[in-house]
Amino acid sequence: MHGIKKWFGNFQAVDDVSLEIRPNEFFTLLGPSGCGKTTLLRMIAGFEMPTEGSIRLDGTEIASLLPNQRPVNTVFQNYALFPHLTVAENIGFGLKMLGRPKAEIAATVAEMIKLVHLEGRGGDPVTQLSGGQQQRVALARALAPRPKVLLLDEPLSALDLKLRKSMQIELKRLQSETGITFVFVTHDQEEALTMSDRIAVMSHGKVRQVGEPWEIYDRPAERFVADFIGDTNFLDVDVVAIEGERARVRLASGAEIPATFPADIRPAGKVTIVIRPEHARAVSTGLSPATPQSVPLSGTVHDVVYLGTDTHFHVRLEDGTNFMVRQQNARSGPCGFAVGDPVGIELSDDVAQILRD
Amino acid sequence: MSVSPAELSETLRRKDIRDRWFLSAPALILIGVASAGPLLIVVLYSFLAPGSYGDVKWAFSTDGWFNVFFSRDIFDETVSLAEAHFSIFWRSIRVALATTVLCLILGFPTAYFIATRPPHNRSIWLFVITIPFWTNMLIRAFAIQEVIRTEGLVNTLLLKLGIISAPIQMLFTDFAILLGMTYVHLPLMVLPLYASLEKLDFRLVEAAYDLYASRLNVLLKVIVPLVKPGLIAGSILVFIPALSSYVIPRVLGGGKNLMIGNLIELQFGQGRNWPLGAALSVTLVAIVLVALLFYVRNVGKSGGGAHG
Numbered sequence: 257m258h259g260i261k262k263w264f265g266n267f268q269a270v271d272d273v274s275l276e277i278r279p280n281e282f283f284t285l286l287g288p289s290g291c292g293k294t295t296l297l298r299m300i301a302g303f304e305m306p307t308e309g310s311i312r313l314d315g316t317e318i319a320s321l322l323p324n325q326r327p328v329n330t331v332f333q334n335y336a337l338f339p340h341l342t343v344a345e346n347i348g349f350g351l352k353m354l355g356r357p358k359a360e361i362a363a364t365v366a367e368m369i370k371l372v373h374l375e376g377r378g379g380d381p382v383t384q385l386s387g388g389q390q391q392r393v394a395l396a397r398a399l400a401p402r403p404k405v406l407l408l409d410e411p412l413s414a415l416d417l418k419l420r421k422s423m424q425i426e427l428k429r430l431q432s433e434t435g436i437t438f439v440f441v442t443h444d445q446e447e448a449l450t451m452s453d454r455i456a457v458m459s460h461g462k463v464r465q466v467g468e469p470w471e472i473y474d475r476p477a478e479r480f481v482a483d484f485i486g487d488t489n490f491l492d493v494d495v496v497a498i499e500g501e502r503a504r505v506r507l508a509s510g511a512e513i514p515a516t517f518p519a520d521i522r523p524a525g526k527v528t529i530v531i532r533p534e535h536a537r538a539v540s541t542g543l544s545p546a547t548p549q550s551v552p553l554s555g556t557v558h559d560v561v562y563l564g565t566d567t568h569f570h571v572r573l574e575d576g577t578n579f580m581v582r583q584q585n586a587r588s589g590p591c592g593f594a595v596g597d598p599v600g601i602e603l604s605d606d607v608a609q610i611l612r613d
Numbered sequence: 614m615s616v617s618p619a620e621l622s623e624t625l626r627r628k629d630i631r632d633r634w635f636l637s638a639p640a641l642i643l644i645g646v647a648s649a650g651p652l653l654i655v656v657l658y659s660f661l662a663p664g665s666y667g668d669v670k671w672a673f674s675t676d677g678w679f680n681v682f683f684s685r686d687i688f689d690e691t692v693s694l695a696e697a698h699f700s701i702f703w704r705s706i707r708v709a710l711a712t713t714v715l716c717l718i719l720g721f722p723t724a725y726f727i728a729t730r731p732p733h734n735r736s737i738w739l740f741v742i743t744i745p746f747w748t749n750m751l752i753r754a755f756a757i758q759e760v761i762r763t764e765g766l767v768n769t770l771l772l773k774l775g776i777i778s779a780p781i782q783m784l785f786t787d788f789a790i791l792l793g794m795t796y797v798h799l800p801l802m803v804l805p806l807y808a809s810l811e812k813l814d815f816r817l818v819e820a821a822y823d824l825y826a827s828r829l830n831v832l833l834k835v836i837v838p839l840v841k842p843g844l845i846a847g848s849i850l851v852f853i854p855a856l857s858s859y860v861i862p863r864v865l866g867g868g869k870n871l872m873i874g875n876l877i878e879l880q881f882g883q884g885r886n887w888p889l890g891a892a893l894s895v896t897l898v899a900i901v902l903v904a905l906l907f908y909v910r911n912v913g914k915s916g917g918g919a920h921g
Binding site for chain 2: 301302303322323324328329330332334336337338339340349350353354397398401
């Protein structure tokens, strides 16, 4: 799709979005509520018309086609199953509307019921199913006509955590088994990281960054992206030099570390870098005299949060900024530091990323 | 005093039943006085002999019922079927059915239109729909008469515009009756339909479009099955008063084409044959009950009522 804009009255829901979604890809639109991701999805489905721009599917312009003319199916947020039909009738609805022969419909429905593990439930009214089962009927119903693209509008948000986890795996399996392109909308960053081949992070109607999950997480291009996904430390630094694809930046402590940066900028002067909490380690300062180069940051522990699998140390750096360190509890017993302890912070190699302003 | 648990629970159970009767007494009295009582009086009257100046004589007689179905020749006493009554019954049923169908055809788009407006506009449209209820039905019937009579609004307009050269006879025709009946009963169809359509989840409509349904199929396969309770409630609400209506057929039909309501009115008025009137009324109730049973069985069969 190219240059998509959508206005609702005076409100611009989608602002000049251009995206290319590849065949057989699990593509996720990730963003907070109201960022325009659902509107974008509805435009692909045909429920909304873009005010400007074009949507092409395999080279064919589809932006002006009606929803029932597009080889695209949707799994709705609240499933939107037909309450007056049975499980099998729901799954077969699309094929029936396409006028396929009865035998073909029956065969496809049986296949779909097997695919989503609802054997023996075909004759049940959908109102008798649990949330997870309804979810799977909705999936089967949208997959049955074998669309070129399957759109999923926060389909897991109504499920409880455990069910959500198993459905995430299920969805991924369905996508690889059917080979259909999935476009998935969610506000849950963990869900997006777990399932996607690529993610587009959106806010205020704009796409902020597109990339594979590790790129979105480790190499956020903007403050919004870094902040929205996971816990992050922001540090103000000075750019000293550019060495190929890395920049040397000087921290407040005087230590210099390498930092990656988005390909479309050339950082200079004062910039902000991000460092993920798990890429840092808290070390004791008492034992060996630390050089700024091996232990680039130091400060005082002002909060310790014990989470079972790991512990979060909130450290106040010498210049007053807060820095969080996430340390895995590799051994049992109390964690290493207490509130008030002076600590040094070691960084793993190549963990700093410079943000676009 | 010692009471065994079994006795105690038995006492409590009796008290519970007594309390329930006591608490539902107001409703029971109301149903008795307002509904069952009058109906019983009508049934009773249908088995009495007519008085000379109206009213009834307190003597058992089946003449009222006999006269519903048969007529006795006044000269040679031969008994034949009361064809006039049967044709009036049949005619009433036809008119009531036609009114119901017309109300459905007109009411469904109206209700759909209102249900798809933004919420704050819906109440305005509903208000507009209910305005006719503020006026007496007789006055509304005369208003329609004024519109369609030979020198009325429509004919005058069409003549002035030169579309017709002579006025069209509309008043005192079947057209006039159906027009009036549909106009009067339309809100009774629109309101329950609106109630159903308003609850309809329009995401289901989107889902149907998404699954390649045409507009017609969206209507027939998704919307109609889901608003079926409203369709049935509206149809019943229109059919029953339409079957027994007498003001509209009289004012707009000119009294030429009688309906059951007119026939009953006649027996209690000029006819001075209250037992026959009462028997006809009970027959009408029976027809309505049969129609209702037919509806209920049909709904049960097609598995409707799963929604709403």
